[in-house]
Amino acid sequence: MTNDPREAFVQEVDELLEAMESALLSLEETPEDPELLHTLFRAMHTIKGTAGVFGFDPIVDFTHRVEGVVDGLRSGERALDEPLIAILLSCRDHTLALVQAVLEGEDPSQVSADLLGRGQQLLDRLCPEPVGDLTAPVASAPDGYGAAKVEKLAGREAADDYWIISLGFGPDALRNGMDPLSFLRYLGSLGEIVDIATRTDRLPPLADFDPESCYLSFQIGFQSDADKATIEGVFQFAEDDCEIDILPPRSKIEEYLALLDDLPEAQVQRLGEILVKIGALTEKEVAQALAAQAADQASARPLGEILVGRHDIQRSIVEQALDKQEKSKSRVAQEGRYIRVDALRLGQLITQVGELVINTAAMRVAVQRRDTDDLQEVVERVEALVGDIRDNALQLRMVQIGETFSRFRRVVRDVSKELGKEIDLVVTGGETELDKTVVEKLNDPLTHLVRNAMDHGIETPQERLACGKPAKGTLQLNAYHDSGRILVEIRDDGAGLDPQRIRAKAEARGLVEPERNLTPQETFRLIFEPGLSTKDEASSLSGRGVGMDVVRRNIEALRGSIELDSQPGQGTKVSISLPLTLAIIDGFLVGAGGEQYVIPLAQVAECVEIGREQALTHGDRHHVNLRGEVLPYLRLKEFFGIRSGAARKLRESLVVVRVGHAKVGLIVDELHGELQTVIKPLGRVFENLKGVAGATVLGTGDIALILDVQQLTALLQAHPQPQAVSGRH
Known part of the structure; x- marks a missing residue:
């Protein structure tokens, strides 16, 4: 595992930007979901903070502006609509570009003028209206304060958004040289005192009035961007002669809740420390509450209850802090079970x-x-x-395929808008697990197939409505286990494939003879021939047929297979069958013509003995009557061209293998049983050997070929008498 903190930064940014993209795509359906808006804010806020630690100023500057817009969305100051989502998606992409640029450059504080220009264009689109001069000096405090009722400030209206400061000077404040007005003027330098009320409940009867004693007590409405600790610091030198209670504005409460939500799990410790860290309380207030708790141990009041009652802290903040604390303990315990491994x-x-x-x-x-x-x-x-x-x-x-599927939400969104189509992506089976190397190599073929389905499969809204279909098309991605393998399906409800058109194109290119009869499946399989396309003009996005041979080769390189099924006017389904892993499998060892072969155990349905009378030949097709079921078969030693002088036995061993719903038989000479098989790749010399997925070393030191059951099944269906070697390249 790397110790380079920059790589850890890149990993964190990737995860945050993936979460941001997913949240933006979900917000198109639920634009007012607060959790999704928090996810956007958390992504920009965290990236900005972490980039600041490394001195990546271009990232900090850009994400700070985006963070401000997202914060406005959370507070309801700005409405989220489709154009804004599109701009935020572009901001997400630009953030990734900035990260790559600063990591590749020699000076992380500098990036190209072109990249900065693109970022400024995005920010101009993001904030078309000027937001004012943020560097303008703060207005000075007024010299006089109009009278106002304490009740008005204590019970402020919903539109009011300012700090409420309850300030009461002690009776000895004047004797100790304190000037209450100077504190108010200093407070005014940090913001604006919008209202002030003088409390009279502390004034004694006139007969008891002492002119040297201080009876001043105020309720102050204060508007400022300063945090609570800074405001409390104004009265630091009068804390022994002053009682102060500070109630935050409503926007600050929302900010505390957001900061609490964004607080890293590693920093979630004690309740008081949490509230101090997010700025909801000062250290002095926590110390006072802890002292009160210690002095009243008999009642055993929880600290949260004391804080709510003593310091007028909003109950929602304390409750969420406690909830965060509990979730943190659970998550830390859970994450303690995992480590990152190279x-x-x-x-x-x-x-x-x-x-x-x-x-x-x-x-x-x-x-x-x-x-x-x-x-x-x-x-x-x-x-x-x-x-x-x-x-x-x-x-x-093993990793879940759902992460790969989720990446196509952005692809479907962008491509459908580019094509002027309405397409809904439905993902199922995302929890299905398979080897990480298989998932990584599957991404490119899936991307091509998804683009094909959107470009040439699903019709425009006008065409769909004319055919009696809903205006919005549906694209489905599904994955599930089947017979020890993984099946991945890409299904659309579009126009489907036209077998006659495919046949005509194939005949025109000389890929099939006019007199040859083909089943629908054999016709659809022609799509995978190099260069065959049913489109007169290839699209810049895709071309169903153009590049499908590459898709097939990529799938077969993963020891997988791909099949097409389509109904004109109803849609197309592409099925990809893949192994769970590319490394080690359970196998079934057989012998044929003096050689040994391994069949993946998960694809072995049964082993039976058959007599000569059961193995039938009709023309160039071979099949066996297995309990009334017609089963195509091949003899392994004939398939691999092994000449053996041994006479055929009266009874032969038949291994029935299954791929999906299709079953075929393999006639072998010997059955050796199960074994664990380590797959070794074959060299380039054997790259044209059909029906072979690799090789393995047996315990005896001999080499055994591992059979590719998917390819053998396809060869049997396409050619009645397939050969292991077909042509030279």
Whole structure:
């Protein structure tokens, strides 16, 4: 794991900007959701603060302006609409560009003038109206204060938004040289005293009046950007002769709640410390409350109750602080279970576990040759332990596919607006887990398929309404487990594919003979041939057919398969079948023609013996009658071109394998049983070998090929007598 704090900064920014993008897209549906608005503010606020620590001034300057706009959204000063969401999305992208620029440049405080110019253009669109001169001097305090009722200030109207300061000087204040008016003038230098009321309840009867004693007590309405500690500091030198209570403005209360929400979990400790950190209380007030709690131990009053009653703190702040404190304890305990691990180190661990699996198998073979019962038991225990280690190691690299799916919300939003279409993205199965390396390599093919569905699949609102469909189209992303594999579906309710048009295009390009009969699935499969497109003009976004051969190659490189199904006028479904992991699998070892092969165990449905009379041939097609079901099959040694002098047996072993709903049979000579298989990639010499996903080293030291069941099934469906090697490139 890296110790470079800049890399940690980049990781944090990526996470915050992903959250910001997700929140903005959700706000299009629920523009007044306060939690989503808090997420926007928290992203900009945190990035600004962290960038300031590193001295990344361009990021600080830009995010500060954006943060101000988002803060206005939270307070209701500005309404959130679709154009503003679009600008904020662009601000999110520009923030990422700034981060990349400052990290790549020699001077983090400088970025290119072009980048700064683009940022200024965004800010001009974000804040088209001037907000005033923030550097203008604060107005001085008035010399005189109009009388006002204490009740008016204490029960201020909703439109009022200022500090309420209850100030009572002690009887010895004048004797001690205090000038109450000087404190009020100093207070005025920090803001504006908008109203003041003199309290008379402390005045004694005239007969008891002492002209040297101080009976002044005020209720002050004060408008200022200063925090509570600064305001309290005005009266620091009079604290022994003065009683002061400060009630924050309503906007400050909202700010405290927001700051409390943004407070990092690591800083959430004791209640008093939380309230001091966000500025809701001063250290002096907390100390007074703790002293009151200690003096009244008999009643065992909670500190939160004392703070609410003694210092007029809004109950909502204390309650939320307590809630934050509880969530922090829970989250810290939860996060304590996790650590960040370098992906390279994790890959090395998987490789080492793979070697351990191979050597355990070799140990098993060596012990079997010596036929030692005691060692057999030891080997079984070691194998079980290695199996657990293997499973746990692979789980470390498993991630949910939902994060990849969620990234397409932005793609769907931007592309649909560019095309003038209305498209709703529906995501299901996001909790499905598969290997991190598979997820990363799946992103590009998925992006191409999603763009295809939006560009050439889903119609414009006018076309949909004319066909009796809703104006808004639907694009679905779904993932789920099936027979030890992951199925990913991209489904749209658009115009669908036209088989006749695909066939005509394929014949025109010489990809299929006019007299050849094709099933609908075989026709749709032509889409994956290089260069075939049903569109007369390729779009800049995508072209269904243009690039689909690349999609197929990328999926097959992951030992996966891709299928198309479509109904004209109803939509298209693309199904991608993927392995859970690319490293280690449970396999089933078979023999054919003196060679050994591994079939992924998750795809083995059953093993049966069949007689010669069950294996039938009709023309160039081979099938077996399995309990009344017609099952296509191939003989492995014939498929791989292995010549064997051994005569065919009267009864043969048939391994039934399944891919989705499709089943085929593989006729083999021997069944050796289950084993753990470490997948080794084949070299470029074997890249055109069909039906093979890789190789593995057996415990005997021999090499066995791992069969690609998806490809074998597709080959059987497309060609009655497929061969392992088809042409040279």
